[in-house]
Amino acid sequence: MEGGVNKDLSNLKTPSTDEEFTDVLLQIRASKTPAVINYGASWCRVCNQILPAFQKFSKEFSKLSFVYADIDECPETTQQIRYTPTFQFYCDGERVDEMFGAGEERLRDRLWLHS
Template sequence: MEDQAMKGLEDMKKHASNLKSASSDDDFTNILAHIKSSSTPAVINYGASWCRVCSQILPAFCRLSNNFPKLTFVYADIDECPETTQHIRYTPTFQFYRHGEKVDEMYGAGEERLHDRLWLHS
C-alpha cells in the first residue's frame, strides 16, 4: 500500500505544478522558507510511509491539488525529514499557511474533511 501511495504522489507531481514533495531535511527547509516568504496559501501533509491512514489519504491529497490550483501542496515524510518534522506527533497532520503564517492544523484523514479545510483556506 505504501508503494501505491508513493507512486500516486510521483504520478501526480507530473501533472500538478502546485504539488511538492520534501525528500530530505534540506529540501523541506527550502520549501518551508519559500512558504513563509510567499503570499500563496499552502498546506503541508506530514505523513509516513508505514502509516496506513497516511497511505490512504495521500492519493486524495494529490487529486485535491488539481482542484485547488491557488494553493501550494507539500508532502513531507517524517522519516525522510526527521530533523525538520520532529515537532509532528500524529500522522497524518495537515498544516495550513497563509501569508507565511501557520493559521490552521488538522489531525487525521477524511477526504471530505480535508476538502472542506482546503476550500476554507483557498
C-alpha cells in the same frame, strides 16, 4: 517513493530531505501563497489512504501550494509532528490551522476554507 507521490506535479512538492523541506518552508513564507503541508509516513496506513485524495485536491485547488513531507525522510524538520497524518495550513507565510487524521470530506472543507 511509496504511496505514488508524483514529483512532477507543479502544485505538489515532495521534499525528500530536511534541506529540501527547509527550502520549501522558506518558499511558503516568502511567497505568501496559501499552502497546505501533509505530514505522513510510508508505514502509516491512514496516510497512504488519504494520499490519493491529497494529490487529487492539489489539482482541484490550484491557488494553494501542496506539500507532502514524509517524517522519516525529513526527521529533523518534522520532529514536532506527533500524529500522522497531520495537515498544516499556511496563509501569508504563517501557520493558521492544523488538522489531525484523515477524512476526505474534512480535508476538502479545510482546503476550500483556506483557498
